[in-house]
Amino acid sequence: MSQVLPATISPTLFAERADAIVTAAAELAAFGWTPATSSNFSMRLDNELAAITISGRDKGKLARDDIMIVDMDGKAVGTAARPSAETELHTQIYRRYPAMNVVLHTHSRTQSVASRLFSKDGVIRLEGWELQKAIAGQTTHDATLEVPVFPNTQHMPELVARVDAWLDAGKPLYAYLIDGHGIYTWGRDMPETRRHLEALEFLLGCELDLKRLGA
Amino acid sequence: MSQVLPATISPTLFAERADAIVTAAAELAAFGWTPATSSNFSMRLDNELAAITISGRDKGKLARDDIMIVDMDGKAVGTAARPSAETELHTQIYRRYPAMNVVLHTHSRTQSVASRLFSKDGVIRLEGWELQKAIAGQTTHDATLEVPVFPNTQHMPELVARVDAWLDAGKPLYAYLIDGHGIYTWGRDMPETRRHLEALEFLLGCELDLKRLGA
Amino acid sequence: MSQVLPATISPTLFAERADAIVTAAAELAAFGWTPATSSNFSMRLDNELAAITISGRDKGKLARDDIMIVDMDGKAVGTAARPSAETELHTQIYRRYPAMNVVLHTHSRTQSVASRLFSKDGVIRLEGWELQKAIAGQTTHDATLEVPVFPNTQHMPELVARVDAWLDAGKPLYAYLIDGHGIYTWGRDMPETRRHLEALEFLLGCELDLKRLGA
Amino acid sequence: MSQVLPATISPTLFAERADAIVTAAAELAAFGWTPATSSNFSMRLDNELAAITISGRDKGKLARDDIMIVDMDGKAVGTAARPSAETELHTQIYRRYPAMNVVLHTHSRTQSVASRLFSKDGVIRLEGWELQKAIAGQTTHDATLEVPVFPNTQHMPELVARVDAWLDAGKPLYAYLIDGHGIYTWGRDMPETRRHLEALEFLLGCELDLKRLGA
Numbered sequence: 001m002s003q004v005l006p007a008t009i010s011p012t013l014f015a016e017r018a019d020a021i022v023t024a025a026a027e028l029a030a031f032g033w034t035p036a037t038s039s040n041f042s043m044r045l046d047n048e049l050a051a052i053t054i055s056g057r058d059k060g061k062l063a064r065d066d067i068m069i070v071d072m073d074g075k076a077v078g079t080a081a082r083p084s085a086e087t088e089l090h091t092q093i094y095r096r097y098p099a100m101n102v103v104l105h106t107h108s109r110t111q112s113v114a115s116r117l118f119s120k121d122g123v124i125r126l127e128g129w130e131l132q133k134a135i136a137g138q139t140t141h142d143a144t145l146e147v148p149v150f151p152n153t154q155h156m157p158e159l160v161a162r163v164d165a166w167l168d169a170g171k172p173l174y175a176y177l178i179d180g181h182g183i184y185t186w187g188r189d190m191p192e193t194r195r196h197l198e199a200l201e202f203l204l205g206c207e208l209d210l211k212r213l214g215a
Numbered sequence: 216m217s218q219v220l221p222a223t224i225s226p227t228l229f230a231e232r233a234d235a236i237v238t239a240a241a242e243l244a245a246f247g248w249t250p251a252t253s254s255n256f257s258m259r260l261d262n263e264l265a266a267i268t269i270s271g272r273d274k275g276k277l278a279r280d281d282i283m284i285v286d287m288d289g290k291a292v293g294t295a296a297r298p299s300a301e302t303e304l305h306t307q308i309y310r311r312y313p314a315m316n317v318v319l320h321t322h323s324r325t326q327s328v329a330s331r332l333f334s335k336d337g338v339i340r341l342e343g344w345e346l347q348k349a350i351a352g353q354t355t356h357d358a359t360l361e362v363p364v365f366p367n368t369q370h371m372p373e374l375v376a377r378v379d380a381w382l383d384a385g386k387p388l389y390a391y392l393i394d395g396h397g398i399y400t401w402g403r404d405m406p407e408t409r410r411h412l413e414a415l416e417f418l419l420g421c422e423l424d425l426k427r428l429g430a
Numbered sequence: 431m432s433q434v435l436p437a438t439i440s441p442t443l444f445a446e447r448a449d450a451i452v453t454a455a456a457e458l459a460a461f462g463w464t465p466a467t468s469s470n471f472s473m474r475l476d477n478e479l480a481a482i483t484i485s486g487r488d489k490g491k492l493a494r495d496d497i498m499i500v501d502m503d504g505k506a507v508g509t510a511a512r513p514s515a516e517t518e519l520h521t522q523i524y525r526r527y528p529a530m531n532v533v534l535h536t537h538s539r540t541q542s543v544a545s546r547l548f549s550k551d552g553v554i555r556l557e558g559w560e561l562q563k564a565i566a567g568q569t570t571h572d573a574t575l576e577v578p579v580f581p582n583t584q585h586m587p588e589l590v591a592r593v594d595a596w597l598d599a600g601k602p603l604y605a606y607l608i609d610g611h612g613i614y615t616w617g618r619d620m621p622e623t624r625r626h627l628e629a630l631e632f633l634l635g636c637e638l639d640l641k642r643l644g645a
Numbered sequence: 646m647s648q649v650l651p652a653t654i655s656p657t658l659f660a661e662r663a664d665a666i667v668t669a670a671a672e673l674a675a676f677g678w679t680p681a682t683s684s685n686f687s688m689r690l691d692n693e694l695a696a697i698t699i700s701g702r703d704k705g706k707l708a709r710d711d712i713m714i715v716d717m718d719g720k721a722v723g724t725a726a727r728p729s730a731e732t733e734l735h736t737q738i739y740r741r742y743p744a745m746n747v748v749l750h751t752h753s754r755t756q757s758v759a760s761r762l763f764s765k766d767g768v769i770r771l772e773g774w775e776l777q778k779a780i781a782g783q784t785t786h787d788a789t790l791e792v793p794v795f796p797n798t799q800h801m802p803e804l805v806a807r808v809d810a811w812l813d814a815g816k817p818l819y820a821y822l823i824d825g826h827g828i829y830t831w832g833r834d835m836p837e838t839r840r841h842l843e844a845l846e847f848l849l850g851c852e853l854d855l856k857r858l859g860a
Binding site (some may be wrong): 128129130131134139140141142175191194195196198199201202206207209210214215 | 448466467468537539542543546547583606609610611612625627638641642
């Protein structure tokens, strides 16, 4: 399942992005956020192509050849490897937002439990946390951030349509949850996207803790 | 307590299986799922024999000579080492399912607590979790998986009979819990079995969290 | 953004303090207490100057050039790097207490949740814990320690004034919390300040656990 | 504060015991069970002397010269180093039980919280857990183990007397808790004592989880 590079993608560029994905995956796996080969990670290569993790691998033990290329419809390019069913959720972000270059999808226990708990509301509201400022564009704790929770489905076009409808409504928080599943978050580069992911994991955990404490 | 290899088992095969067990044990111990020398792990060698951890060792610090050979009745072969009392629960799986090659038994806090909490129901029902798809044969979150919880006993034949009765009833989920004890899970190879174990640990943890949150 | 050393600060002194901050930051990040580039750490250089972490960096991956010099008003000295908005909270301690040489500000989930839960009381009372003796000057578990919780604000002078008012009232416990944010703690040297931080994180966690248990 | 060895203790014996303590301390510190320089660890050297950790050091970073020698009254021998106030609780076990060679005292959050929660009962009862078999002499989950919880005091003779009274009453479980403090556990050698400690930490955690779940 070796990856043949399209003419438009230099070996250096692909190696750089693949290595950045492998490193991030190893760190997120060490946090326990990628259980049982779940989760997938991607980086934009250019306007037409993205690098993404091949489905079904242990995210703590990836190497460069566990990364494949897909086009913006989520179809494999230059490889017989199978992209994850959820690849379309990555390329949807790259198509909509030319400035976004990284999408991280993880599957922590906090994310899964929060998604179940708030699924009937369809949204999680975050207020009064200093760490809200870790989300791009946020400058104060004194604001309300809304993270939507979409119903899960094995039929991707349905999920893509729901995400589109929400993004069209103009409240993009760089992230959404899927019920019983996990989080999708994105950003301009890997450090920003990691910051978004860590902040949201933290804030979801805090909200669950407050609920447990009856607050 | 050195292991003498039966003529049917090549040194290469035994070393490969022993090393795979040692590596998995170290990783599962690092997760904290094998407290106080608990837990045991095995791999099939052929239709007659299996390799299994010797009882009472620290699972985070095993070496190749902490692995012994047993026959399909759970009796030691070619060694004076003592197999765990629970060895019969491993060989039961190998006898019933020729396609199954790995059995992992761990003892995490989540597993122990879940087994106590659900013991009166005799079963834990999992519904609506994306990670249910990590169990072989499952293709959607929109299904109900049942993990049985058997009463604990120090009399192994009783436990073996209960497991047989449940497996005979035809709802094999590749796993069961024992009350106040831990989980048994199995699979075709080590990656599949690790995936089953990680997914079930994760899902049991999610179910406990939802209960704590009053959901 | 290289740091030019003032004439009064020897390269050896700066390197020693910068390295001590980098080491502490890496250890506290490994505990998960610095999510999403939050938290900041400083050490006094002399009566006029302190070394402090540059804003916005991943605290688990700092190097010596992620440390900058500020004066006791929190203004950058010899560098174009931007100090954190919260730098004034560090220098406030150095100005008030000549014997204090280290300030650590972290942002653990326990600290954030405890600050929210106790913000309406404005204080967390610790009683009956042996680990209270880890705070300088405490010799028994049989005492009441009060950790104040101040409202959060993005306007630093307001927060500085609140801290001053509390310290003026004469109940300094070497620490305070900010609502929805994290903890500030200080001490004579790095080991004492680390001990204060670890003890308070532990005790806040114990208090949250007791509340969860209905005790 | 170098340690001068008494004539009866060979350098090899002291080095061996000191290294065993240093290794155990590092592993237990990595579990987070020794916050803020708390906890202390000892091993018997002979009928008159024991090796024990010097008070106030970070237990994750001990070296051989952080270990000192005390006599069976807990007095320093051959060193100006200060033994912990709690040294008498270690030597009490060595005096009473010639077969016991290791005492471990840790201070985990689970231990501290459980001690507070059960202090009014004066005892924690463990029933129905398979891991009860990790305690020396226990052969079944179908038994009741009682771990006493003593009131805390800064006056050691009072605590020594309470422990004596309990041990005299003949229900030794190789362990006790002190309210708001931590656990003491002992055994014949380091592996047995580590097994006791890990099993009790695990079982206390399970009991707290069941309480949180309303079970």
